[in-house]
Amino acid sequence: MAAKVTAIAFDGDDTLWHNERFFTVTQERFANLLLPYAGEGVLERLHATEMRNLRLFGYGIKGFTLSMIETAIEASNGEARSSDIKTVLQWGKEMLQNPIELLEGVKEAIESLRERYRLMLITKGDLFDQESKIARSGLADLFWQVDIVSEKDLETYRRLLSRHAITPDEWLMVGNSVRSDILPAVEIGARAVHIPYHTTWVHEHAELNEATQGKVWTIESMADLPGLVESLT
Amino acid sequence: MAAKVTAIAFDGDDTLWHNERFFTVTQERFANLLLPYAGEGVLERLHATEMRNLRLFGYGIKGFTLSMIETAIEASNGEARSSDIKTVLQWGKEMLQNPIELLEGVKEAIESLRERYRLMLITKGDLFDQESKIARSGLADLFWQVDIVSEKDLETYRRLLSRHAITPDEWLMVGNSVRSDILPAVEIGARAVHIPYHTTWVHEHAELNEATQGKVWTIESMADLPGLVESLT
Known part of the structure; x- marks a missing residue:
């Protein structure tokens, strides 16, 4: 008993x-943003970056945003423009204010x-x-x-x-x-x-x-x- | 009584x-990094960015790093290179591992x-x-x-x-x-x-x-x- x-x-x-769907939407936007520089496979790289940074950043949107920026620079071999980085930053801020x-x-x-x-x-x-x-x-x-x-x-x-x-x-x-x-x-x-x-x-x-x-x-x-x-x- | x-x-x-001195050291490096693009006054801009972002990011190194990246892009009118952004990211990671x-x-x-x-x-x-x-x-x-x-x-x-x-x-x-x-x-x-x-x-x-x-x-x-x-x- x-x-x-x-x-x-x-x-x-x-x-x-709801939470994960906001990450999913942002990830799709991120893959599209980097398509001209990095082609396919960007989301796998993003995931690898997130896992590598987890012990430093923990879970959450701020760490996710930093990992997106890091991935954007690395996956584009430094060709991502600062306007792209600014876009990613803006997505992070939007996520923090999601209803x-x-x-x-x-x-x-x-x-x-x-x-x-x-x-x-x-x-x-x-x-x-x-x-x-x-x-x-x-x-x-x-x-x-x-x-x-x-x-x-x-x-x-x-x-x-x-x-x-x-x-x-x-x-x-x-x-x-x-x-x-x-x-x-x-x-x-x-x-x-x-x-x-x-x-x-x-x-x-x-x-x-x-x-x-x-x-x-x-x-x-x-x-x-x-x-x-x-x-x- | x-x-x-x-x-x-x-x-x-x-x-x-000790804590603040790690922020102070990073801020000095940040001002030097941006000197070629933005001249003097970068730290005032960084502080203004931090205050504006406080209600979204709260206190801490991850939010500070995101605010540095935002300031670097804005204060340089988008001329900061992705290698500079990567440097700022690396400083954030170092701060998170400071002894x-x-x-x-x-x-x-x-x-x-x-x-x-x-x-x-x-x-x-x-x-x-x-x-x-x-x-x-x-x-x-x-x-x-x-x-x-x-x-x-x-x-x-x-x-x-x-x-x-x-x-x-x-x-x-x-x-x-x-x-x-x-x-x-x-x-x-x-x-x-x-x-x-x-x-x-x-x-x-x-x-x-x-x-x-x-x-x-x-x-x-x-x-x-x-x-x-x-x-x-």
């Missing part, structure tokens, strides 16, 4: 609000669940940008706790549960990323709900495996979450 | 470890004070970069609480004290910035210790005023802190 769930944590990007669009059913699910559970928001990325997104989402006041972290791994989840005095068996993690939201939550002994997003950054790809059986549920939409949580309790 | 101090919070940059050099007396003061007080570290800036600096400082385990915030104002300090169940009259804030560390701490009813750093970013300049009398002490070095705290208690 599983313990009763008392606290539910939500990932932010692509779980509560926050909640995914379908999010507001209703949060409002329903907060009546009986302690709700947490755990987002990964740039502190300043995530704070701005949380504020613009209109959801901030609905959560019991909000935490912005630089990485989502075992240590991070253990530290947060300890800080908020929650045990893993009473905690449920909800997110779109198997790698960041689901696997580490299960590994510390918690349960998790996977809500796949139609686009997932290749860096976040991972597969559910045998270890997650009976501990992870996959649903199509946030609208299905209150019913699922009810059935677990 | 003032209440007994039970918790002491420290700012990080230029209070525990952490503690200010004089810091280690000893922290080790002495932690025996009788709950020590907190409250730093402002980029989450990923600050986490990296705290880890490299070797001080992380000496603090009771570590908080990284995007802005240091009344609301931030109120929120942190509330989260950690501390009242302002038992709390002492120690830092180099009158604007970020001293004035808002005094305004919420706490006491503060100002340890001026020889260089302070112009954005952080502020003056001590009448309202801080009897609530703020200025010392020259962290080595003087344990004695001062002792005299308050």
